[in-house]
Structures are given as structure tokens and as C-alpha cells.
Amino acid sequence: MIPLAVFVVLASFLSVSSMTPPLARAEGTACESRGFDLATCDxxxxxxxxxxxxxxxxxxxxxxxxxxxxxYLTQHPTMKGITAIANRLIKDNSNVNFTVQNAVNFIKVSAHYYGPPGLEEQLEAAAS
Incomplete structure (x- = not known):
């Protein structure tokens, strides 16, 4: 079981409203929308x-x-969705001592490069 501190840290970095509608993925990734090909984005x-x-x-x-x-976060841009992803990342990477901060950073980087345009901003706006 992940301690309550995980949820507090995640909430402080990536608080997302459950009232936020999901974004469509049709327009490609945010990185691609900035003019980069997928290999460069990777x-x-x-x-x-x-x-x-x-x-x-x-x-x-x-x-x-x-x-x-x-x-996943495109379809579930909520604190529950973020927490589910973070917990999964920590659990699946326990052999390399994957920390809460690693999970938060992985989520931020994933949204930045692979989310649809607007996902990163949507998550950041909801956190403030």
C-alpha cells in the first residue's frame, strides 16, 4: 500500500479537477503539433x-x-487518474527504487510530449 504522503505529494504537483472534460487525441501529440516528427519527440x-x-x-x-x-490521462484528467498512474508506475518499477518524484516527473514529461495539445496546460491549470 502506498502511504498517504504519496497522495499529498501528487496532489501538490498535479491536482486535477474531476470536472475537467477529457481532450480528444485526434490532433496528434503536443510535440508533433509543435512541428517535430514522432522520432524526434521520442x-x-x-x-x-x-x-x-x-x-x-x-x-x-x-x-x-x-x-x-x-x-490514460487524456481520458482521465482527474486526481484519481493521476494517482492511479503514479501508483502503477511506482509499483511496476519498484526494482529500480522508483520514487513518488520519479512518478510525478514521468507523468509531467509524458503529458508534455505525448498528450494531445492542451493536456499539459489543462493539468497545470487545474493544479493551481
């Missing part, structure tokens, strides 16, 4: 994870999980 995603100290051993798996995280 490289930027991995570089950003490294800069933030988020551990991963398989770049392909990190990319797939990043897309899955953004897709």
Missing part, C-alpha cells in the same frame, strides 16, 4: 526523463509507457 522525451533523473533501462518500453500514460 528522443526529446527520453532526454527529458534523463535530465529529471527518472530511471529506465529500456528506452522503447519507456516510450510505450509514456504514450500509455498520456492516453
Amino acid at each position: 528522443q526529446y522525451f527520453l532526454d527529458d526523463l534523463r535530465k529529471r533523473g527518472v530511471p529506465f533501462t529500456d528506452p522503447g518500453a519507456a516510450i510505450r509507457i509514456g504514450h500509455g500514460t498520456a492516453d
